[in-house]
Amino acid sequence: xxxxxxxxxxxxxxxxxxxxxxxxxxxxxxxxxxxxxxxxxxxxxxxxxxxxxxxxxxxxxxxxxxxxxxxxxxxxxxxxxxxxxxxxxxxxxxxxxxxxxxxxxxxxxxxxxxxxxxxxxxxxxxxxxxxxxxxxxxxxxxxxxxxxxxxxxxxxxxxxxxxxxxxxxxxxxxxxxxxxxxxxxxxxxxxxxxxxxxxxxxxxxxxxxxxxxxxxxxxxxxxxxxxxxxxxxxxxxxxxxxxxxxxxxxxxxxxxxxxxxxxxxxxxxxxxxxxxxxxxxxxxxxxxxxxxxxxxxxxxxxxxxxxxxxxxxxxxxxxxxxxxxxxxxxxxxxxxxxxxxxxxxxxxxxx
Amino acid sequence: xxxxxxxxxxxxxxxxxxxxxxxxxxxxxxxxxxxxxxxxxxxxxxxxxxxxxxxxxxxxxxxxxxxxxxxxxxxxxxxxxxxxxxxxxxxxxxxxxxxxxxxxxxxxxxxxxxxxxxxxxxxxxxxxxxxxxxxxxxxxxxxxxxxxxxxxxxxxxxxxxxxxxxxxxxxxxxxxxxxxxxxxxxxxxxxxxxxxxxxxxxxxxxxxxxxxxxxxxxxxxxxxxxxxxxxxxxxxxxxxxxxxxxxxxxxxxxxxxxxxxxxxxxxxxxxxxxxxxxxxx
Numbered sequence: 001x002x003x004x005x006x007x008x009x010x011x012x013x014x015x016x017x018x019x020x021x022x023x024x025x026x027x028x029x030x031x032x033x034x035x036x037x038x039x040x041x042x043x044x045x046x047x048x049x050x051x052x053x054x055x056x057x058x059x060x061x062x063x064x065x066x067x068x069x070x071x072x073x074x075x076x077x078x079x080x081x082x083x084x085x086x087x088x089x090x091x092x093x094x095x096x097x098x099x100x101x102x103x104x105x106x107x108x109x110x111x112x113x114x115x116x117x118x119x120x121x122x123x124x125x126x127x128x129x130x131x132x133x134x135x136x137x138x139x140x141x142x143x144x145x146x147x148x149x150x151x152x153x154x155x156x157x158x159x160x161x162x163x164x165x166x167x168x169x170x171x172x173x174x175x176x177x178x179x180x181x182x183x184x185x186x187x188x189x190x191x192x193x194x195x196x197x198x199x200x201x202x203x204x205x206x207x208x209x210x211x212x213x214x215x216x217x218x219x220x221x222x223x224x225x226x227x228x229x230x231x232x233x234x235x236x237x238x239x240x241x242x243x244x245x246x247x248x249x250x251x252x253x254x255x256x257x258x259x260x261x262x263x264x265x266x267x268x269x270x271x272x273x274x275x276x277x278x279x280x281x282x283x284x285x286x287x288x289x290x291x292x293x294x295x296x297x298x299x300x301x302x303x304x305x306x307x308x309x310x311x312x313x314x315x316x317x318x319x320x321x322x323x324x325x326x327x328x329x330x331x332x333x334x335x336x337x338x339x340x341x342x343x344x345x346x347x348x349x350x351x
Numbered sequence: 352x353x354x355x356x357x358x359x360x361x362x363x364x365x366x367x368x369x370x371x372x373x374x375x376x377x378x379x380x381x382x383x384x385x386x387x388x389x390x391x392x393x394x395x396x397x398x399x400x401x402x403x404x405x406x407x408x409x410x411x412x413x414x415x416x417x418x419x420x421x422x423x424x425x426x427x428x429x430x431x432x433x434x435x436x437x438x439x440x441x442x443x444x445x446x447x448x449x450x451x452x453x454x455x456x457x458x459x460x461x462x463x464x465x466x467x468x469x470x471x472x473x474x475x476x477x478x479x480x481x482x483x484x485x486x487x488x489x490x491x492x493x494x495x496x497x498x499x500x501x502x503x504x505x506x507x508x509x510x511x512x513x514x515x516x517x518x519x520x521x522x523x524x525x526x527x528x529x530x531x532x533x534x535x536x537x538x539x540x541x542x543x544x545x546x547x548x549x550x551x552x553x554x555x556x557x558x559x560x561x562x563x564x565x566x567x568x569x570x571x572x573x574x575x576x577x578x579x580x581x582x583x584x585x586x587x588x589x590x591x592x593x594x595x596x597x598x599x600x601x602x603x604x605x606x607x608x609x610x611x612x613x614x615x616x617x618x619x620x621x622x623x624x625x626x627x628x629x630x631x632x
Contacts, residue, residue, distance in 0.1 A: 044529050044532070045529065047529070047531055048529040048530055048531040048532070050531075051530075051531035051534070051535075052447055052530070052531065054439055055439045055440065055442045055443035055446070055447060056443055056447065056448075057439075058435075058436045058437075058439035058440035058442075058443060059439075059440040059443035059444060059448065059453070059454070059457045060457075061436055061440065061501075062440050062457050062460060062461050062464070062501060062502070062505060063456065063457050063460050065464065065498060065501065066460040066463065066464060068475065068479070069467075069471065069472070069475045072474075072475050072478040072479055073471070073474065073475065073478070075478065076474070076478045123374070124374040124377060124378050125374075125378070126371075126374075127370060127371035127372075127373070127374025127375065127378075128371070128374055128375045128378050128379075130368070130371040131371045131372050131374065131375040132375070134368075135368060135371065135372060136375075144375075144379070146623070147379070148379075149619075150616060150619055150620070151382050153552075153555055153556075153615055153619050154559070154612060154615060154616075155558070155559020155560070155561075155586065155611055155612075155615060156559070156561075157559060157561045157586050157589055157590065157608070157611070158385070158389065158559070158608050158611065158612055159385065160590075160593075161589060161593045161604060161605070161608055162385050162388060162389065164593060164594075165388075165392075165593070165601070165605075166384075166388055211381045211382070211385070214378050214381070214382075215378075215382065218378065242360055242361065242363075242364035243364055243368060244363060244364040244367045244368055245360070245364070265466060268466050269466060271468070272467065272468025272469070272470065272471070273468070274468065274469065274470045274561070274562040275561045275562060275586075275590070278590075279593065279594070299468060299470045299562070302470055302474065303470060303562060303565055306474075306477075306565065306566045307565065307566050307569065318474075319474055319478070322470065322471050322474040325468055325470075325471060326467065326468065326471045329466075329467060329468055329471075330463060330467070333462070333463050333466055333467070334459075334463065337459065337462055337463075
């Protein structure tokens with residue numbers, strides 16, 4: 001219930017129940033004889049209705065936009081769906097000459113780069129959030145927090161060209177040879193870090209993605225941590241817990257669904273990210289066991305090949321890739337929203 | 352015994368908190384290096400020609416004028432079309448629909464659109480406009496950017512309107528205003544700064560978007576203001592030039608990247624200042 005200053009049970013037009021008469025109806029039914037005589041009132045009543053319809057139309061437009069995306073992707077991908085069916089998902093071949101297309105390599109690349117990105121950015125992001133909420137000297141807290149948020153807004157193409165010009169050569173010269181040499185004799189790792197150091201590849205793309213989504217993860221996690229009621233933490237400190245024990249046993253469990261939701265939002269970003277990845281992934285439709293080898297992702301494939309695609313089947317296959325990407329990110333983002341919504345509702349219930 | 356346990360807990364605490372401080376140094380370090388490189392490489396490429404000449408052939412001097420103009424034109428169009436739609440839709444969610452099922456659905460869909468991969472938006476607009484018109488065009492580029500502006504504006508508008516206390520609305524209704532009047536004269540006015548923030552954030556967002564422009568506006572190496580033809584855009588120019596083998600183009604790409612970053616930072620900082628300012632009107 002919306003609180004009223006003096007407790008009058010007035011009909012409020014923004015109450016949840018839809019059976020409630022709207023403000024407009026009230027005016028008309030109760031005072032019709034008095035008000036409707038005036039042309040001016042009728043005019044403003046009309047203007048009111050028009051405005052409401054206008055806002056409704058715009059809200060519907062957003063829904064139509066969404067439906068339009070789904071429809072147009074389905075429509076554009078139809079030739080490929082008809083030609084390849086489910087096998088599209090499990091075929092590694094990508095041959096424009098013979099018109100044989102399969103999504104396995106881009107799907108693998110997308111999942112692998114995102115996995116690398118999450119493995120690095122989630123622990124580091126949580127570390128930053130803990131630092132910002134507990135350890136950081138107060139005067140530095142706001143500046144660092146703001147810096148992190150501003151960095152989260154930097155366009156991905158910046159990360160892309162930095163990765164291409166700076167990170168990839170660096171990795172090729174120093175880091176990759178080191179990884180290859182170090183893990184040469186370790187059973188599984190030797191195949192993960194094998195082959196010549198190209199500099200570009202799945203590993204480099206994952207690293208760039210990690211750097212890119214790090215500020216995002218850190219900012220969201222910090223917000224969630226800050227929402228943990230101070231009483232809970234104080235109670236734990238009162239029992240003699242150390243700072244770490246409070247974080248691990250009180251803050252994290254309380255903030256769990258928020259952190260998971262934020263992490264999934266970040267995952268949604270990583271999966272669909274185009275520009276940061278396209279520069280450094282290598283664009284090779286071959287699945288290699290080595291993380292250092294060039295590969296491709298769904299978005300990189302579309303970005304690189306779409307304008308050059310000749311023939312309806314080639315274009316349709318690229319659009320079907322886009323459709324798969326949209327579907328996967330949709331599921332991830334929907335799950336993220338569910339988690340965040342749950343957190344919001346719980347926070348609302350407790351306060 | 353107890354002493355040893357206490358010591359162990361303190362050591363664990365110290366180690367893990369040390370790690371979290373190290374994580375901060377690690378994360379901010381990377382970002383610092385990126386910004387440092389960008390400033391260093393970018394500033395060495397900035398000169399007057401950057402703003403007065405169009406894309407040069409490799410090996411000659413030139414600038415990014417056509418790309419800057421293209422980005423501004425398509426961005427402006429997208430904001431002009433997207434802002435009213437976004438504000439009205441956000442108004443519906445906050446004022447009329449608030450608890451209706453339709454509003455829940457639109458809110459959900461809008462949040463998906465907000466973080467959906469932008470390359471998919473590009474595919475959508477391509478499918479909608481390019482085969483129909485028969486060619487790539489700045490119109491299609493602007494449409495793709497509009498589809499990105501709308502969800503950002505919807506979200507911030509709704510959030511800002513929800514912050515306005517209901518007592519304000521009730522006071523206006525008590526004076527006999529119609530609902531439309533209340534919204535236009537009271538709630539919008541009270542939420543003004545926040546709504547402008549939303550538009551600024553949307554501009555910041557589209558100024559760096561590359562993926563949706565790749566196969567809508569396509570890019571153009573020449574000066575063009577024809578909205579019916581392919582048009583250059585700053586991010587597209589960066590993408591093209593960075594992947595080329597020419598040293599001069601790399602320099603221009605860095606300069607362009609610096610321009611975009613500065614624009615985004617200025618916009619987000621302005622938005623932040625606006626947002627944090629207490630309401631006076």
